[in-house]
Amino acid sequence: xxxxxLGAPGAGKGTQAQFLxxxxxxxQISTGDMLRSAIKAGTELGMAxxxxxxxxxxxxxxxxxGLVKERxxxxxxxxxxxxxxxxxxxxxxDAMKDAGIVIDHVIEFDVPDDVIVxxxxxxxxxxxxxxxxxxxxxxxxxxxxxxxxxxxxxxxxDDKEETVRxxxxxxxxxxxxxxxxxxxxxSKGNCEYHKLDGTQPVEQxxxxxxxxxx
Ligand code: AP5
Ligand code: ZN
Numbered sequence: 001x002x003x004x005x006l007g008a009p010g011a012g013k014g015t016q017a018q019f020l021x022x023x024x025x026x027x028q029i030s031t032g033d034m035l036r037s038a039i040k041a042g043t044e045l046g047m048a049x050x051x052x053x054x055x056x057x058x059x060x061x062x063x064x065x066g067l068v069k070e071r072x073x074x075x076x077x078x079x080x081x082x083x084x085x086x087x088x089x090x091x092x093x094d095a096m097k098d099a100g101i102v103i104d105h106v107i108e109f110d111v112p113d114d115v116i117v118x119x120x121x122x123x124x125x126x127x128x129x130x131x132x133x134x135x136x137x138x139x140x141x142x143x144x145x146x147x148x149x150x151x152x153x154x155x156x157x158d159d160k161e162e163t164v165r166x167x168x169x170x171x172x173x174x175x176x177x178x179x180x181x182x183x184x185x186x187s188k189g190n191c192e193y194h195k196l197d198g199t200q201p202v203e204q205x206x207x208x209x210x211x212x213x214x
Contacts, residue, residue: 001026001080001213002102004087006178007109009167010116010123011198012205014132016109017084019206024213027076030084031064033130034071036156040127053158056166058088058174065095072101080104088175093182103191105213106182109198109205113168120164124153138202 001024005013017028035053038046049059058064068086071077083103087093096103111119122135126146133140133153141147158167186193194212196205 002083002104003080003213004083004103004106004182005085005109006106006175006182007198008111008113008116008171008175009164010119011109011111012202013084013109014130015138015202016205016209017082018131020082020209020213023210024080026080026082028082028084028130029068029071029077029086030130031059031068031086031088032084033127034067035059036127054163056158056163056170058170061089061091061095064088065092068092068096069099087178090177090181093178103182103185106186106191106193107209107212108179108193108195110195111198115199116168117161117164120159121161123156123159125156126151126153 003020003026005017007013014028014030014032017030020026021028035046035049039050039053040046045063049063052059064086068083072081087096119134119137122137124133124135124140124144125131126133126149128151129146129148131146131148132138140153142150144153145151146153158164182191183193185191196208198205200208
């Protein structure tokens with residue numbers, strides 16, 4: 001099963017990717033997580049990406065497309081994958097199509113901007129695993145600690161309100177056009193398109209995903 005999770009920053013893509021990975025046994029490909037690993041490793045790519053990410057802007061299409069193609073070619077992606085945060089621009093979507101990468105389901109998480117801004121203030125993450133928490137809506141068992149490893153949770157550098165607002169602007173301008181793009185692909189029979197109400201509680205969204213993916 002090859003799935004694209006589409007939605008604004010903070011819409012719940014990473015949260016539901018964790019659920020879907022567990023349920024369907026397919027890997028999560030989060031371009032944001034890949035870039036954050038590169039930053040942590042101090043690679044040239046990481047250093048260049050950090051400046052762009054801290055400003056809430058998008059990393060160049062060429063770099064991202066290269067990263068994703070390389071990742072999808074790996075063995076564990078043979079039976080499917082979850083794309084989280086990719087594609088994010090029309091050229092990224094076209095590059096996938098040109099590479100012959102077929103998508104089965106595109107899932108849009110619909111969440112209004114004001115809900116997003118509120119959510120991001122309470123997000124805590126475990127970078128090594130990609131697990132995501134919220135201090136109120138999805139709290140860890142022990143405050144500030146990851147449920148599985150007990151590691152300290154962190155706040156992402158780009159979760160400052162000012163940066164979140166910039167990221168939302170970039171989403172509306174550069175990523176939202178993919179809603180029409182994939183709706184049209186679905187009308188041609190090239191994939192299925194599903195729109196979910198992402199303001200529902202986490203478990204409710206997971207339940208709906210299970211129902212529609214079977
Ligand atoms: P990336 O890491 O992809 O960030 P994003 O798309 O902005 O999305 P987020 O990870 O912020 O949100 P999410 O939808 O995963 O929400 P989450 O589940 O965490 O990208 C970061 C940066 O990298 C970009 O700005 C860009 O610079 C660069 N980049 C990445 N990909 C790129 C690409 N393809 N091209 C170019 N540049 C790229 O949930 C958020 C919070 O809400 C959490 O606290 C969670 O617990 C809570 N929550 C989740 N669901 C619910 C719910 N149903 N109810 C209540 N709370 C909820
Ligand atoms: Zn995410």
